[in-house]
Amino acid sequence: MLNDRIEAPWLAAFEQTLGLCGLVAGDSVAILSETQSRDILLQLAELALVRIGCHAFHVRIPTPTSHAPVPVRSTGASKILQHAGPALSALAASTLVLDCTVEGLLHAAELPQLLKGGARVLMVSNEHPEILTRLAPDPALTPKVKAAAKLCKQASKMRVTSAAGTDLTIDIEDAPTAGVWGYTERPGTLAHWPAGVVVCFPKQGTVNGTLVLDAGDINLTFKRYLEQPVTLTIENDFVTKIDGQGTDAELMKRYWAAWNDKNAYAVSHVGFGMNPKARYEALTMYDKIDTNGTELRAFAGNFLFSTGANEFAGRYTDGHFDLPVRNCTIYLDEQCVIQGGQLQGDLA
Template sequence: MPKTLTENFVEQFRLCKVNAGETVAVIAELGQKTEYVESAVAAARQLGAGVLVLHASSLSNPMLPPYQPDGREVAPLLAAAGECDFVVDVTVGGLIHSDVRTRITGNGKRMLFVAEPNDVLERLMGDENLRRTVEAGGRKLRAGSTLHVTSAAGTDLTADISGADLPITHQWGYVDEPGRWDHWPSGFVACFPHDRTAEGRIVLQPGDALIPWQRYVQDTVTIEVEKGYITRISGTGTDAHVLDDYFRAWGDDEVWATSHMGWGVLPHARWSAFDVYDPRSLYGQELRSTAGNFMWSTGSNRFADRETPAHLDVPMRGCTVEIDGVAVVRDGALVEQE
């Protein structure tokens, strides 16, 4: 029998090691996702933790400009969250690329973002096996020098990932260590290649995904990348025009930049999610995490001091991902890792 949202929050909070000696902060937007706020509060109380709710009037970014951030609520929000041990982000758009997130985790706080429908949260709950798989992928990235992605459709992209300081994102869906951020649910590993080093061509095929638009690609699109930036988008269908129009709308060179790159490892995540569910009810995490997908992104990269509200994640099927010539994903399927 399916669990209630509160029951799933309790299970998740146990994975995050919430205990009676802690205080939990729930960051939300006024009038939004109230059932998540109530379930997070109820779960914290069931585990004996103290809990407070921090409501901001709005923290989410729009899909299109104009966008003028109002930072007046940030300082008091950070002050309150800084007094807590565990921070739950249930805002609509998430604080993933926000200074709020980095300042909270930078102070050693655990932080979890929650956005998907209840049955997705339950079906894709993380565990130790998933964590080991993600960490193994991170070790391969850490030891590598060059990321090379190819596909039968014509993708041929390289990026410099050398050096012990390479920023790597490990997402297995829960946070049980100080200073860690994650997104429930999750199951992928990604890195931020050295800025301005990505070179080559990305060829999107029908069935690839565009997030947060929450839809599948309909037409073949060719994207040229030079020195880490998209320089040309071409194709005979609608998608090429729509992507080009979206980037141009911002009037900001930084929206054309490539950002993180990685692959999904979650075996229970299904590519069909955008058709099975109302896609606008999803945050797209299931597509990001599907085992064997190659996912790359545009725009924001805090490690390159690049902040822009325009950000796309693009999971792709059928790619081969190699690190220094050794495949971790081959034709869209995970290569067994040691």
């Protein structure tokens, strides 16, 4: 982007989104950040909260040193809190925690403690504010995401196929499931912005089959559209074989191997995007530093397949891939919810 100065539409988007979170004058809101956070997001958050009349305060923590063997990007598992009691107490006692950390608290170890304390958390993805403004939450999307989450919770099996060769079966009976529509009104809940996605966290030994990442599909950890197909063989949750020619397969093989951790190859979560405002081609329009790629997780009709940590299956790792896949057909039991990459029925 050109100039990171406060723009009126950006401030209006923050005020609108925070209003959807049910904030009123007098509420205490913690703006959580780190020294590498995007400063303009902190400025917009503070100004919007002041305009609403909230008691806003900052919790700012030095960005910790990474001990990972490779660069870590877009995991949703910030490590800045490090179980620090005073910071956790201040955050948990707030009406809302506005999460402006680089990686976000979505999968952070301390998140359950914050939610148990009664705070609600809105993770503001580390995006340029132009992206956040374009994808400000739309209440009209909320009932559709809720309906999709309900279908996932009621189903026992997810089947994913594609003309490219994907054939994946996932047991989702009693799998923890979340729908995210971009704002949160209830204590003890979390949302992220941008949003418009439903995800399930499969239990142990429940994912089997073949996933074909075709040319044009997306590796969000690398913020890269694939140029050649990569085929993943998945057995009892774990990627056991990686087939493909060229740069994309080579990059994935090397990155996975660098972790030297079997759990990095395991399934984290599966789901699908539902946001009609999210654009598949958006990665071409922004420098990598200006986007976290959350928009690509949410574009309508994509099958979102992710590897890495899954606390519900008892697996923990810092290795993580988010892989939005196009042109898939998804069945929940016998109901087709996505046909060839198009949302069906009331979900469309």
